[in-house]
Amino acid sequence: GAVVSQHPSWVICKSGTSVKIECRSLDFQATTMFWYRQFPKQSLMLMATSNEGSKATYEQGVEKDKFLINHASLTLSTLTVTSAHPEDSSFYICSARDEEQGAFGSPLHFGNGTRLTVT
Amino acid sequence: AQKITQTQPGMFVQEKEAVTLDCTYDTSDPSYGLFWYKQPSSGEMIFLIYQGSYDQQNATEGRYSLNFQKARKSANLVISASQLGDSAMYFCAMREGEYNQGGKLIFGQGTELSVKP
Numbered sequence: 001g002a003v004v005s006q007h008p009s010w011v012i013c014k015s016g017t018s019v020k021i022e023c024r025s026l027d028f029q030a031t032t033m034f035w036y037r038q039f040p041k042q043s044l045m046l047m048a049t050s051n052e053g054s055k056a057t058y059e060q061g062v063e064k065d066k067f068l069i070n071h072a073s074l075t076l077s078t079l080t081v082t083s084a085h086p087e088d089s090s091f092y093i094c095s096a097r098d099e100e101q102g103a104f105g106s107p108l109h110f111g112n113g114t115r116l117t118v119t
Numbered sequence: 120a121q122k123i124t125q126t127q128p129g130m131f132v133q134e135k136e137a138v139t140l141d142c143t144y145d146t147s148d149p150s151y152g153l154f155w156y157k158q159p160s161s162g163e164m165i166f167l168i169y170q171g172s173y174d175q176q177n178a179t180e181g182r183y184s185l186n187f188q189k190a191r192k193s194a195n196l197v198i199s200a201s202q203l204g205d206s207a208m209y210f211c212a213m214r215e216g217e218y219n220q221g222g223k224l225i226f227g228q229g230t231e232l233s234v235k236p
Binding site: 032034036041042043044045046049091093095097104105106107108109110112113115 | 150152154156161162163164166169171208210214222223224225226227228229231
């Protein structure tokens with residue numbers, strides 16, 4: 001089945017530093033990937049849609065300059081949290097759909113998430 | 120406006136019994152899809168079941184079935200013969216529009232299911 005790998009699983013960084021999170025589709029190509037953010041016991045909130053070879057589309061209220069997204073190849077998207085602050089501490093999870101499955105009903109496959117703690 | 124609503128923050132069920140997790144949605148798009156995911160405490164998202172807006176029959180996948188009532192805009196998940204391993208967060212999600220950008224999903228608030236032995 002389609003596998004999405006996300007790295008790192010967890011990261012602790014100091015306030016003011018930047019953190020990069022990688023999301024890879026291992027056995028399929030994805031022109032589009034999605035980045036979600038989740039606080040404990042809460043829903044997954046869509047942050048942005050990552051588009052291969054073009055700019056990401058950000059959801060309303062998400063700071064583009066803070067959450068930099070790069071989708072340089074058909075199997076890799078990265079999210080960089082710049083100048084991280086404690087309020088950026090959260091669970092970040094990426095996802096992608098195997099577009100070759102074609103059907104409207106094909107599910108999003110998720111990475112295992114990255115737990116970011118900013119001290 | 121909330122597009123996906125799950126009104127049960129937490130649910131308890133006895134092992135081996137069935138449980139229904141509620142989900143209502145709001146869309147004006149005639150073409151949409153509804154998904155259910157399970158999220159254990161480890162954080163991974165596990166796809167369970169899908170129902171398309173044009174599907175005539177309710178979807179079923181093993182112990183999971185979806186009670187789709189289009190006129191009421193509800194897509195409730197039914198888990199039969201609950202197991203201890205079913206304890207997790209459950210999310211309902213919707214995809215709108217056949218040409219939706221890449222197929223993004225919008226999620227409900229989630230329901231935390233606890234299965235009692």
